[in-house]
Amino acid sequence: MRLAGRSAVVVGGGSGIGRACALRFAREGAGVVVADIHEGRGRTVVEEIAGEGGRAAFALMNVKDEAQVAAGLELAVQRFGRLDVLLLSMAAGYNLSVPDTTPEQWDHVVDTHLKGMYLAGRHAVPRMAASGGGSIIGIASVAGLMAVHDDAAYCGAKGGMIALARAMAIDHARQRIRVNCICPGWIDSPSAEAYFRDRPDPAAARASATRAHPLGRLGRPEDIANAALFLASDEAEWITGIALVVDGGLTCALQVE
Numbered sequence: 001m002r003l004a005g006r007s008a009v010v011v012g013g014g015s016g017i018g019r020a021c022a023l024r025f026a027r028e029g030a031g032v033v034v035a036d037i038h039e040g041r042g043r044t045v046v047e048e049i050a051g052e053g054g055r056a057a058f059a060l061m062n063v064k065d066e067a068q069v070a071a072g073l074e075l076a077v078q079r080f081g082r083l084d085v086l087l088l089s090m091a092a093g094y095n096l097s098v099p100d101t102t103p104e105q106w107d108h109v110v111d112t113h114l115k116g117m118y119l120a121g122r123h124a125v126p127r128m129a130a131s132g133g134g135s136i137i138g139i140a141s142v143a144g145l146m147a148v149h150d151d152a153a154y155c156g157a158k159g160g161m162i163a164l165a166r167a168m169a170i171d172h173a174r175q176r177i178r179v180n181c182i183c184p185g186w187i188d189s190p191s192a193e194a195y196f197r198d199r200p201d202p203a204a205a206r207a208s209a210t211r212a213h214p215l216g217r218l219g220r221p222e223d224i225a226n227a228a229l230f231l232a233s234d235e236a237e238w239i240t241g242i243a244l245v246v247d248g249g250l251t252c253a254l255q256v257e
């Protein structure tokens, strides 16, 4: 029970990495607000947590909407008495280069990832400070550290999240609020499955992505939840401003075959 008595908000908690983090935090004793733009998915995860005997509540939240963000974070305080952990795991991306990306697509991707982290941080920091500190965790990507072909807005947004984590880390260290990112490699989640499905040869795309990871498999949402639990817990109390790479060796290999 590494989060006993704590309270967490997981944005994008209805699917994939966010869902795995919400389940893991609840199993470790946290009360969890599952916040998602998709109500059905979010409520299903709340039921899963309750079915395991955990504590959870749902917040309908588009992370781009400041009023919904504020309401979701306040729900954690109302239901669980405090706010200790904020995890950001919203998905958006188009697989386009800069000239092919419309301004609307750019705004959607950057607003979902980077502005979402800013808005959630804006409303989380005072509530965490009132609880004596906290841990903010952005699910960034290896695409925030290294370039991915035809994914310009996504690379820019994820790099921005890593820089924002560092900025917030030094601004709020004295309030005992730690701010970190996790940079996953390919994770076998619904959004990864949709990406492979859209390729001309989905099986070949999946095999090629798998080969790029020296540890020989795609990641699982639970691989990221393990890292997130560590950053959320007191075991990481001297860690702030980092981008923790969890990628099966993807970014340490010049070439894998």
Ligand SMILES: NC(=O)c1ccc[n+]([C@@H]2O[C@H](COP(=O)([O-])OP(=O)(O)OC[C@H]3O[C@@H](n4cnc5c(N)ncnc54)[C@H](O)[C@@H]3O)[C@@H](O)[C@H]2O)c1
Pocket (backbone or CB within 6 Å): 011, 012, 013, 014, 015, 016, 017, 018, 035, 036, 037, 038, 041, 061, 062, 063, 064, 088, 089, 090, 091, 092, 112, 139, 140, 141, 142, 183, 184, 185, 186, 187, 188, 189, 190, 191, 192
């Ligand atoms: N899957 C991967 O391979 C991978 C790799 C690196 C980084 N990531 C990052 O991890 C995060 C989660 O990815 P995933 O694969 O679990 O995705 P997913 O599609 O399985 O889940 C994302 C969730 O975010 C919710 N969401 C989308 N827009 C939202 C918004 N505006 N406000 C609130 N909720 C919103 C969706 O409804 C969904 O439930 C993303 O930020 C993604 O970029 C994923």
